[in-house]
Amino acid sequence: METTVTSPTTPSSPDTTHAVGQPPSSPDETPSAHVARARSAEIEAQIALDPSRYRVLTGDRPTGALHLGHLLATLESRVRLQDAGVDVVVVVADYQVVADRDEAGDLPAVVREVVLDHLAAGIDPDRSTMFTHSAVSALHQLMLPFLSLVTVAELERNPTVRAEAVAAAARQERSMSGLLLTYPVHQAADILAVHGNLVPVGTDQLPHLETTRTVARRFNQRYTAAQPYFAEPEALLTASTTVLGHDGTKMSKSRGNALELRATEDDTVAFFRRARTDSIRHVTFEPQERPEVANLLRIGAHFAGTTPQALAESVGAAGAGPLKAVVTEAVVEGLRPLRERRRALADDAGAVVREVLARGNARATALAEGTLTDVRELMRTVY
Known part of the structure; x- marks a missing residue:
């Protein structure tokens, strides 16, 4: 649970999207x-x-x-x-x-x-x-x-x-x-x-x-x-x-691979520019086979208000560079209100x-x- 522990780590089903508060089931679920x-x-x-x-x-x-x-x-x-x-x-x-x-x-x-x-x-x-x-x-x-x-x-x-x-x-x-x-x-x-x-x-x-x-x-x-x-x-x-963090492992402060909420827009751009992908040019949402790409698609889709599958299709054969650009823009805009509130509070x-x-x-x-x-x-x- 979240009480006194950090965020959950159980992976979601590879081909199922879900609304907030309604996580998908997994075929190997207990x-x-x-x-x-x-x-x-x-x-x-x-x-x-x-x-x-x-x-x-x-x-x-x-x-x-x-x-x-x-x-x-x-x-x-x-x-x-x-x-x-x-x-x-x-x-x-x-x-x-x-x-x-x-x-x-x-x-x-x-x-x-x-x-x-x-x-x-x-x-x-x-x-x-x-x-x-x-x-x-x-x-x-x-x-x-x-x-x-x-x-x-x-x-x-x-x-x-x-x-x-x-x-x-x-x-x-x-x-x-x-x-x-x-x-x-x-x-x-x-x-x-x-x-x-x-x-x-x-x-x-x-x-x-x-x-x-x-x-x-x-x-x-x-x-x-x-x-x-x-x-x-x-x-x-x-x-x-x-x-995942930019290195493809679980995002963690101790690993130095995290994008903090208080980070600047420039920090956000640099974070996603460093994000690991793979050598396959065509972008697809395959969490098991392509976890780093799937991670970017999930993040981008969350802030863009779409699904990882739809975002993958929109990028298609354009490759990792355009994918990172789309995700970066979605995250920067999505976090803008939060960061503005945080700056105001920090005064x-x-x-x-x-x-x-x-x-x-x-x-x-x-x-x-x-x-x-x-x-x-x-x-x-x-x-």
Whole structure:
């Protein structure tokens, strides 16, 4: 899910287009993902009828300014849900930055950039809530009883934890931290502290949400079986196509291959001029066989309001150069309003971010403290 993690990475079906919020199925999709996709379609219909039924919890680790991949995979979905009337809560998961690294870097500066990116993309602090992990102590107190509801073996089976354990063993110089081992429960605390009942995820992130559902279910069974206290949050599957950087690998700040949202138009031109394609002149949309070309077509089509197939046909035998020119123009024009809003905000960035986070931290604290009070009463730990 998006909460405390970066954008989803599951590739979409190679020959299927889809509307925002209605990702395509994949022929090798797991049964659980298939069920979640069907349920997501039902939820989308319910949102259209009564968005007040849902509170979304989503967010990011502030490891760098947000880039084009974040916009397409997560930010636009958050704004769409907000504009539909859903209560959107965004956690800037600053504590999680040190889950897999020794230093957090200039965290205040990065948090500021992440908040500005959200505001520029359309997140409205009058309708949505942005808060930082470190400002909401009640959320972290909830981790203690929640940790008692899962086993170490269950945590170790979590895909992110398992992958980090393998990576740590390969690195040898740094073992997996205890914070990362408990990351799935920290994520559960994020969601349940504010009573989030809907979490946008990619199919690869369903196991994360299942841990939260397990924590909610076991708490209810143990302490309040007659009248369950926590709702088991549901998944809202998001379009989860990986956005590639100019080098043909997943767009990532750490790889130095990303187009940041705050980049200039000249930076955008240079980015797409460097973008990798292939040696075939005729442009076709074949994601499996031609991933770099397909990536450009998806990006260009998104901002041009067309389909990758149609964009490929319009370029045809003209080749990679004209394709890059078309995509560059579409992205420059598509990002122009966002970048103008961001420049306007940057004139007083410090004050703007402080106000947004002060309001968001206050609301998140009130929600989490209310939850913690209820949990203590249900556990009979009020003396």
